[in-house]
Amino acid sequence: MPKANVTFQDIGVTVTVPAGTRLIEVSEKIGAGITYGCREGECCTCLTKVISGHEHLAAPSVLEAQVLKDNLAPRHHRLACQAQILGGDIVVKPA
Amino acid sequence: MRAAAPIDQAVAVGNDVHWIGAFDPDLRSFDIILRTANGTSYNAYVVRGSEGVAVIDTVKANFSAGFFRRLESVADYDEISTIVLNHLEPDHSGALPELLRRATRATLHVSHQARPMLKGLFDPEEFADRIVSVGTGDVVGLGDRQLEFFNTPYLHWPDTQCTWLASEGMLFSGDFLGCHYCDERLFNDAVGDFRFSFEYYYAHIMRPFRAYVREALELIEPLPIRTIAPAHGPILRDDPQDYVRRYRALSKSGLHNTTAKTLIVFYISAYGATRRMAEAVAAGAEFASGEVGAAGEVRVSLYDIEGSEPQPFVDLIEEADALMFGSPTINGDAVKPVWDLLSSLTMVDVKGKLGAAFGSYGWSGEAVPMIEDRLRRLKLRVPVPGVKARLTPTADEFAACHELGRQTALHLLGRATPRVIDMSALV
Numbered sequence A: 001m002p003k004a005n006v007t008f009q010d011i012g013v014t015v016t017v018p019a020g021t022r023l024i025e026v027s028e029k030i031g032a033g034i035t036y037g038c039r040e041g042e043c044c045t046c047l048t049k050v051i052s053g054h055e056h057l058a059a060p061s062v063l064e065a066q067v068l069k070d071n072l073a074p075r076h077h078r079l080a081c082q083a084q085i086l087g088g089d090i091v092v093k094p095a
Numbered sequence B: 001m002r003a004a005a006p007i008d009q010a011v012a013v014g015n016d017v018h019w020i021g022a023f024d025p026d027l028r029s030f031d032i033i034l035r036t037a038n039g040t041s042y043n044a045y046v047v048r049g050s051e052g053v054a055v056i057d058t059v060k061a062n063f064s065a066g067f068f069r070r071l072e073s074v075a076d077y078d079e080i081s082t083i084v085l086n087h088l089e090p091d092h093s094g095a096l097p098e099l100l101r102r103a104t105r106a107t108l109h110v111s112h113q114a115r116p117m118l119k120g121l122f123d124p125e126e127f128a129d130r131i132v133s134v135g136t137g138d139v140v141g142l143g144d145r146q147l148e149f150f151n152t153p154y155l156h157w158p159d160t161q162c163t164w165l166a167s168e169g170m171l172f173s174g175d176f177l178g179c180h181y182c183d184e185r186l187f188n189d190a191v192g193d194f195r196f197s198f199e200y201y202y203a204h205i206m207r208p209f210r211a212y213v214r215e216a217l218e219l220i221e222p223l224p225i226r227t228i229a230p231a232h233g234p235i236l237r238d239d240p241q242d243y244v245r246r247y248r249a250l251s252k253s254g255l256h257n258t259t260a261k262t263l264i265v266f267y268i269s270a271y272g273a274t275r276r277m278a279e280a281v282a283a284g285a286e287f288a289s290g291e292v293g294a295a296g297e298v299r300v301s302l303y304d305i306e307g308s309e310p311q312p313f314v315d316l317i318e319e320a321d322a323l324m325f326g327s328p329t330i331n332g333d334a335v336k337p338v339w340d341l342l343s344s345l346t347m348v349d350v351k352g353k354l355g356a357a358f359g360s361y362g363w364s365g366e367a368v369p370m371i372e373d374r375l376r377r378l379k380l381r382v383p384v385p386g387v388k389a390r391l392t393p394t395a396d397e398f399a400a401c402h403e404l405g406r407q408t409a410l411h412l413l414g415r416a417t418p419r420v421i422d423m424s425a426l427v
């Protein structure tokens, strides 16, 4: 199965994950500083800055894109409860 | 004694500015968490300009009738050009949908953050072309005077804003600088002594958002304020700056040494095992501080949870950078004093602090993961996995505790060694 490396910059941890994993599944387990509210892509609590490798995340769904827009999220920001990892190296931190 | 507000009549609070709110003297608890010894008020205001009328906030839904009668005593619905909601919580937005229906020419002004929340109040399609979202510096004109907006998020809702009427030196501050205090004499120089309500309101509503309070004060302190017109409690026209200064004092950090990082180890122990683990954790944290040398200092404190009520600990926690909790596992759970403390943490801002857990156990050891889980849910970072030890900790387990303290302190100092792990190693 294809793998990806996700680095949570705020705690200095890199995790090797199978493709298809959502950011939330990893970040919660390792105790990174990304925080969650609704966990359903509505509240924008989990806004995350993708420092590099944003192209390795699946494109945002219509819902996620709308929530990002409503909350005036800057470029390369994603909802960690939604964003799905495709492969490669990705570096993230809480927005 | 000054007269109470007349029934169904608006009350002048400035030149062509009227209060049209409602009194709720029978309310005894607000949002479940707040006690309200003499009730509260829902303040709403009307501002008249040469070319338009603005309504700022409404009231809780069951007080709508009185609100509309007071509004009608000073304005016709056709004259209303602007409606402002400083935040959308139901105690202020209760009459909003009906007001939009009656004041058909009016445009609703809310913060950018409020926009996605409107669908919780009404079908936004119904008023689609009558909603404008605004941020700091945006203004809306009423002819000879204008309202200016300040985006002040999280005081106490994400969508909170304040509205400034420069011509009157009047700040419509929403819940900010308000309090639950019901007194029909309305103005701070006429009502009873409401200091405890003001302080209590700050402690329960604003304190968890202390950093945002400071940001809002940066915007508000430079204003030549003559009157603060909050959404609850007395209108502050006598020495309004005094209340702003009080917020500044309350929102300051209480710690004097601001360079050192603060790490607190809390523990509770039945037979002394968790206590000795706590001592090893604290020693590890001290050790890290020495290792890093002059570049970083961590001030470590060790407290027995049984030695105090939660409240003084909450004060300590608010100022601390890292919190470590030691609890034995009894009947498959952490013990009650630990949960009592952990359930008090919503009173302060703990988001982003470092957290960790440890403890001894007899045959299972659920306390450590349960505490870690709670810390994550409280939005702490928990970068170093906790340590459990069965009954009497072995030398290796004490070493693991020492390392837990050390690694947590290194994280605090930004000196932790980057780790690479495989997802399958995570439980």
Ligand code: FES
Residues within 6 Å of the ligand: A035, A036, A037, A038, A039, A040, A041, A042, A043, A044, A045, A046, A047, A079, A080, A081, A082
């Ligand atoms: S947790 Fe609410 S949007 Fe992700």
Ligand SMILES: [Fe+2]
Residues within 6 Å of the ligand: B087, B089, B156, B157, B175
């Ligand atoms: Fe509120």
Ligand SMILES: [Fe+2]
Residues within 6 Å of the ligand: B089, B091, B092, B175, B231, B232
């Ligand atoms: Fe309120």
